[in-house]
Amino acid sequence: MIFELRDVSFGYGNMPALRAVNLAIAKGERVALLGANGSGKSTLLRLLKGLAFPDSGELLHRGDPLKEESMNVGEFAMEFHKRVGFVFQNPDVQLFCPTVFEEVAFGPLQMGLSKKEVIDLVNEFLERLQIAHLRDRAPHRLSGGEKKRVAIASVLVLDPEVLLLDEPTASLDPESASHILDHLALDTAGKTIVTATHDLDIVDTVARRCIILDRGSVVADGSASEILSQHDLLRRTHLLRMNHHRHPDGVLHFHEYSRMAHRHGEDCI
């Protein structure tokens, strides 16, 4: 198992964010963490990345406990960060270097690669993610979609075995979102991917398995098709809402918000 959580709880002060979470993620799995805002998705990702540690319970990475003490050991932390990549929800947090090139080069340089190797590697990834033209641009002069692509390139360049994505398509226009999803589909073959999202439209693309979190607890865990077909569950966890509108012939339709394109009688109440 890549990750195993046993009764993991975590809170911010007196505010519980995760409550007795039990789950396991195997190598090569593609998992979507679904949940409304504040359900604990991002917190869970941070725990998996070793940026926060459980208040109680046990978190294992490849069978070894992931603790604050172990992350303070240089070699272990270095190896772990190389193996597990994390794309933050807000790309402004992740882009702290003066240029796109330096941003993508940051990780490989910290991992001790030679300058020549780093330059070749970064150029390759800039080409692969179609951002070579942004090479010398400052991050504050990039669009939201470009920032996200640079953030993903800066993580993928380390060739991590595990990729943790926090809302990868949040606040992106449809074209930029589809670019990101295409790159993730093409450049991540064989990797374990855990994506936190509340966008049900991307689940089919990014995951085979879905875990639903509600107020810090796991309320469902199953295959993507199985979970996405449970409309009551999705509605109860605030992931799906009903939409109503009137057709020109006067018929009032109630249907799931995500099924906007439809004909009379299809998926309607």
Place this chain on the structure above:
Amino acid sequence: MTRKSANKSGPGFLERTVYGISRAIDYAEVSEDHSNSNGLLQALDPRVKMFGLFSWLLVAVCSKRIAITLVLLAVGVFLGVLSRIPIRRMFFHAWLPTLLFTGIMALPALFLTPGIPLIEMGGFHLTVQGSATVLRLVTRTGVAVTLCMLLVSTTSWPRILAALRYFHIPSEIVVMLGMSQRYIHLLLRLAKEQFEARRCRVVGQLSGREHRKIATASAGVLLHHSLDLSGEVFLAMQSRGFRGRVRTVDEFRMGRMDWIAASIFALIAGLSFYGGWS
């Protein structure tokens, strides 16, 4: 919000703040655009510019003769023109603030420095020595600001940082400078949006007390944001292997033009040093 007399004219505090922040952002972006334009200094290696302009700056501020300082100022202006920096920009962004701030600070020296009286004003004597002191201070500051402006207007910030690393400035300091510039931009935009949002909800004039309240609240929110941001950025750095020591990659190549420019910079610096001390 309390509505006060609507007779007051002119932009209010919120408008002035939004305008000021917009100008700061615009100024930074114009500087970046200038650094990419086709001028003389833009074509040079940033290390050459840094070495050359800094050596001139040292010579100008150490020179005993005002004439040498003025010559370096003139050469700096000429280089600015060849590098497509508008004189108007130099005047408003370098010389006028220099004259105002340094002039005001040095004003007492005009009258308090003992020496040969030049003019008598209200019982005080404006002395020759006092005038020379003020002129020296203002010209030295003027040339220093002009040369710094030449560097930042013709070199992109990332290239300046890379050149600093070449001169063995500790990489931690250079990275901090780079991150500061990056997040100042981000916080400026945030501040602008905050003030714009506030302006959208204010009708009429606000009292001075309310202006101060808004300013204090905004400063508090920005401080909170910057603290959150710094924590997140540190986690982002850690998650990509940062362990307290920053490694960077710089690519520089000196061409023939750069060597010639470096020689000219050194020659002028040498001659000015000789002229200023002999």
